[in-house]
Amino acid sequence: MLIGYARVSSISQSLDLQLEALTAAGCEKVFAEKRSGTTTDGRAALEQALEFAREGDTLIVTRLDRLARSMLDLKQIVAGLASKGVTFRCLQQGGIDTTRPDGKLLLNILASFAEFETDLRRERQRDGIDKAKAAGVYKGRPVSIDVDKIRAMRAAGDGPARIARTLGIGRASVYRHLSVPARNRE
Known part of the structure; x- marks a missing residue:
């Protein structure tokens, strides 16, 4: 059975293109969610897809970064699938097919790039926050607890x-x- 998994990071993004591509690829069952891919924690649809997959099945995603943004997470997911006899394929990175050695190599290379991209984005975000703090624009999260009360x-x-x-x-x-x-309170 072909099992699809689709993910976008925020509620404002659409899953439609991924769902259409997975259906067109012949996926009989598709799991989808709107969650960050930087961790596997809290990704219920991913958990359900991994539990649903049985020996002989193939898990399919449209792009590698839809499955995981961390090399460690990706390796754990793919290893977990392999231990169940489930293969993995990526539609837009067609060379990723874990049944072949070159597919495994490409998987690791692209996973490294996905993690690198995430690290760069985090670094740019940190630089932006530091710059805003220096300019006095970024004040952090507003106080939510009334200490006087x-x-x-x-x-x-x-x-x-x-x-x-x-x-x-x-x-x-x-x-x-x-x-x-x-006197020490903020």
């Missing part, structure tokens, strides 16, 4: 668990803010 509730006799429940925050946050002197 925590202190007032504590002074009124409420315990950390009740404060946390009332404010909808974790107890650890309550303890952390109670232990910081008022």
Whole structure:
């Protein structure tokens, strides 16, 4: 059986082109999701596709970066498939077919490029944030916990668990803010 897997990184992106290509390639079952590819954590459709695949099946993606952006993740996924007797194919990088030695070589080369691209993007993002911070434009995440309210509730006799429940925050946050002197708060 041919099993397709499609992924885009954000909700605003469309899966349509990938779904059409996978269907045209003969995939009988297609799993799709809108999640980042930088990790396999939290990718339910990928997990379902990998569990669904049986010996003799082939997992197909349109592009290698749709499956994984990290060399380690890609190798683990492909090794897991191979251990089940499942092959892997990539439509737009047609030379990737794990049943052949040259396909395995190409898989590793392209996986290296995908990881390199992710690292470069992360580096550019960090440079942009550092530049914005230096210019005073980037202030970080807005404060979401009202420390004065925590202190007032504590002074009124409420315990950390009740404060946390009332404010909808974790107890650890309550303890952390109670232990910081008022003059050291941000």
